[in-house]
Amino acid sequence: MDGYMGKILRVNLTEKKCTEEPLNPKYARDYIGGTGLGDRIIYDEVPPSTDPLSPASKIVFATGPVTATNYPSGGRYQICFKSPLTGILCDASSGGYWGADLKRAGYDALIIEGAAEEPVYLWIHNQKVEFKPAAHLWGMDALKVQEAIQREIGDERIRVACIGPAGEKKVLLSCIINDEGRAPGRGGNGAILGSKNLKAIAVRGNGAFPLHDPAAYNALCKKIAKDNAVSPAVAAMREYGTAQVLDNLWAMGDIPVKNWQLGLWEEGCKNLGGKKMKDTILVPHTACYRCTLGCSRWVKIEEGPYKMDGPGPEYETLAAMGTMCLIDDLNAVSFANDLCNRYGIDTISTGVAIAFGMEAYEKGLIKKEDTGGIELKWGDAQAMIAMTHQIGKNEKLGAILGRGVKRAAEALGGDSWKYAVHVKGMGTPMH
Ligand code: SF4
Numbered sequence: 001m002d003g004y005m006g007k008i009l010r011v012n013l014t015e016k017k018c019t020e021e022p023l024n025p026k027y028a029r030d031y032i033g034g035t036g037l038g039d040r041i042i043y044d045e046v047p048p049s050t051d052p053l054s055p056a057s058k059i060v061f062a063t064g065p066v067t068a069t070n071y072p073s074g075g076r077y078q079i080c081f082k083s084p085l086t087g088i089l090c091d092a093s094s095g096g097y098w099g100a101d102l103k104r105a106g107y108d109a110l111i112i113e114g115a116a117e118e119p120v121y122l123w124i125h126n127q128k129v130e131f132k133p134a135a136h137l138w139g140m141d142a143l144k145v146q147e148a149i150q151r152e153i154g155d156e157r158i159r160v161a162c163i164g165p166a167g168e169k170k171v172l173l174s175c176i177i178n179d180e181g182r183a184p185g186r187g188g189n190g191a192i193l194g195s196k197n198l199k200a201i202a203v204r205g206n207g208a209f210p211l212h213d214p215a216a217y218n219a220l221c222k223k224i225a226k227d228n229a230v231s232p233a234v235a236a237m238r239e240y241g242t243a244q245v246l247d248n249l250w251a252m253g254d255i256p257v258k259n260w261q262l263g264l265w266e267e268g269c270k271n272l273g274g275k276k277m278k279d280t281i282l283v284p285h286t287a288c289y290r291c292t293l294g295c296s297r298w299v300k301i302e303e304g305p306y307k308m309d310g311p312g313p314e315y316e317t318l319a320a321m322g323t324m325c326l327i328d329d330l331n332a333v334s335f336a337n338d339l340c341n342r343y344g345i346d347t348i349s350t351g352v353a354i355a356f357g358m359e360a361y362e363k364g365l366i367k368k369e370d371t372g373g374i375e376l377k378w379g380d381a382q383a384m385i386a387m388t389h390q391i392g393k394n395e396k397l398g399a400i401l402g403r404g405v406k407r408a409a410e411a412l413g414g415d416s417w418k419y420a421v422h423v424k425g426m427g428t429p430m431h
Contacts, residue, residue, distance in 0.1 A: 002065075002209075002211055003064075003066070003210075003212070004023055004065060004209060005023070005103055005107055005108050006022060006023050006209070007106060008021045008023055008107060008109045008111060009021075009107040010111045011129065012113050013112065013120065013196050014113075014115055014116070027040050027041075028108075032064065032065065033064035033065075034062035034063045034067070034076075034077060034078035035080065035093070037060075037062045038061070038062035038079065038109060041062075041109070042058065042080045042089060045058055045111075045113075050082055052081065052082045052087070052191075053170060053191060053195040054115075055115040055196070057082060057113075057192060057195070058081070058113045059079060059111075059193070060079065060081070061077055061078075061079050061102060061110040063077050063100075063103045063108055063109065064078075067099050067100055068100040068101075068103040068104050069211065069221070069290075070217075070218055070221040070222075071221050071224075072225055072292045073288060074289060074290050075095060075097050075098075075289025075291070076093055076094065076095050076288075077098060078091050078092070078093050079091065079092050079094075079176065079184045081187065081189055081192055083187035083188055084172055084188040085425050085426050086187065086425045086426050087424070087425070088424060090189070091187075092175075092186045092187055092189060094161075094176070094183055094184040095182045095288035096159070096179030096288050096289065097159045097289045098161050098178040098179055098182075098203060099289075100290075101203040101204055101205050102124070102205070103205070103209070104205030106124075106127035107124070107127075112196065112198065115197055116131075116196060116198060117197070118133065119134040119135050119137065120133060120197060120199070121149065121162070121200035121201065122200070123202045124203045125204045125205060126205050126206065126207060127207070134197075134199040134200065137200065138168060138199060139165055141165065142162050142177035142341060142342055142344040143177070143181065143342055144342075145164070145200055146178075146180075146200075149162075149200060155204060158203070158204045159178065159202070160178065160201070160203075161178035162176065162177060162193075162201070163177070163190045163198075163199060163344045164343045164345070165343055165344070166190060166392045166393075166402070167191055167193050167194040168194045168199075169394040170195055171188075171190070171191060171345060171391065171392070172188040172403050172404055172407070173345050173346050173349040173402050173403075174190025174191050174344050174345050174346070175187075175188070175344055175345060176189055177344050180311050181311030181338075182311075183347075185348060186349070234292070237295050238295070239274070241295045241296070241312070241314070242274075242295050242316070243274035243277050243313070244274035245319075246269040246270070246273035246318060247273035247274055247275050250264065250265065250266055250269035250270070251266070254431055255269050255430070256319060256430055257323045257324065257326065258324070258325075258326050258378060259324055259325075259355040259356060260324075260421050260428075261359075265323055265326075265328075268326070269323060271330060272318045272319075272322045272323065273318075277312065281299040281334060282297060283298050283299065296311070297311065297312030297313070298310070298311060298312055299311075301331050301335070304331065305335075306331040306332055310338045311338070313337035314347075315430065316347065317336075317340070319430035320348045320350070320355070321337065321351035321354070324354075325384050326379040327379055327380075332381035332382075332385065333381075335385065336384060339385065339388045339389065340388065340392070342392075343393075344392075345391060348430065349426065349427045350391055351427075352421070352422075353391065353405055353408065354376075354391075354401065356408065356416075357371075357408075358378050358383075360409075360412060360416050361377065362377070362378065363416075363419070365414050365415070365416045370397050371386075371390075371396065371397045372395075372396040372397065374387065374397075387401065390402075400412070404422065404425050406420055407425065
């Protein structure tokens with residue numbers, strides 16, 4: 001079938017068994033794209049009563065017909081699952097290169113089911129699948145896991161999607177991290193891999209698949225890339241990343257401030273925005289697979305308490321861990337973003353949970369003895385970072401906030417539900 005490898009890989013971790021299945025062409029056409037295909041598989045195979053963190057639960061990694069082609073940004077993949085955070089169907093998307101390599105390795109989608117007895121990782125390369133022991137990777141942070149697997153297999157071009165310590169502990173805000181800090185962040189998907197003892201999925205492939213009219217298709221891809229090269233909107237995205245939202249949209253009241261209490265904070269937004277990042281800590285870096293926009297950031301902080309060198313924060317992170325907490329220290333938020341990548345936790349949900357915690361602390365619903373001695377006050381970057389550690393480690397107040405704001409409010413009681421902004425338990429994103 002044009003645009004597809006034509007195969008789905010099913011991995012049963014309980015039985016340590018892999019099976020190849022033909023892609024259902026009707027599903028591919030009716031639900032075009034990775035989200036539609038993956039959601040339909042979950043709809044068919046995961047009954048509503050399934051505990052998302054049980055072996056009966058499944059997670060689907062899916063690509064679409066433009067994945068791994070020359071189409072700009074054609075490296076994205078989707079994950080589809082029943083969310084342990086909301087209890088309903090969830091899908092999330094991530095950039096990087098992992099999706100393109102999964103497809104080139106031979107598969108349009110990957111269905112993970114069952115649960116391994118011991119920690120494992122999967123190594124999928126050109127239609128071969130290996131189960132590898134992962135006890136030595138258990139507890140390792142998500143950025144280090146990627147390097148460790150590349151070293152172990154001996155190929156730095158291998159792409160890895162993995163969980164950090166938070167997913168292992170089944171933190172409901174945990175997520176998968178792939179490539180260098182890309183994440184399908186939402187819905188607690190890291191906890192699903194943790195519940196299955198699956199630390200990582202490494203992929204590499206150079207397979208090909210048919211296109212309906214390669215000449216016309218590639219001409220279209222070239223035209224889009226050419227248009228992008230001269231578009232002022234794309235140029236701004238390339239120069240300032242998604243952080244430009246803070247520079248440009250604060251005046252519209254589009255940036256949530258102080259746990260959604262305020263809509264305007266000009267100085268704070270500008271201190272966290274794309275221009276400030278470019279002028280201070282931004283260093284050049286490559287974009288995702290075949291991307292002609294290049295929004296992804298890489299930052300380097302040379303010294304001080306927030307010293308780091310790694311993927312930079314996106315708009316959603318800058319708002320959730322910055323303006324929502326009344327923090328406008330770009331270095332501190334960049335450092336917190338790096339911590340989230342390493343623990344494998346969703347920056348949006350984590351920032352929302354900490355902002356909720358700050359408001360509950362202000363109202364006396366959380367006491368200093370609950371936080372492990374931290375004054376969880378508005379604008380306190382050190383407190384925000386300490387709470388990020390607690391959520392990532394699933395300890396102290398972090399073990400409550402790490403369940404998401406709805407469950408945290410239920411645990412705290414009193415009026416705390418008034419400060420929990422969510423949809424079915426998932427913290428609301430930043431618009
Ligand atoms: S660099 Fe940005 S725009 Fe390009 S694919 Fe990655 S996330 Fe999307």
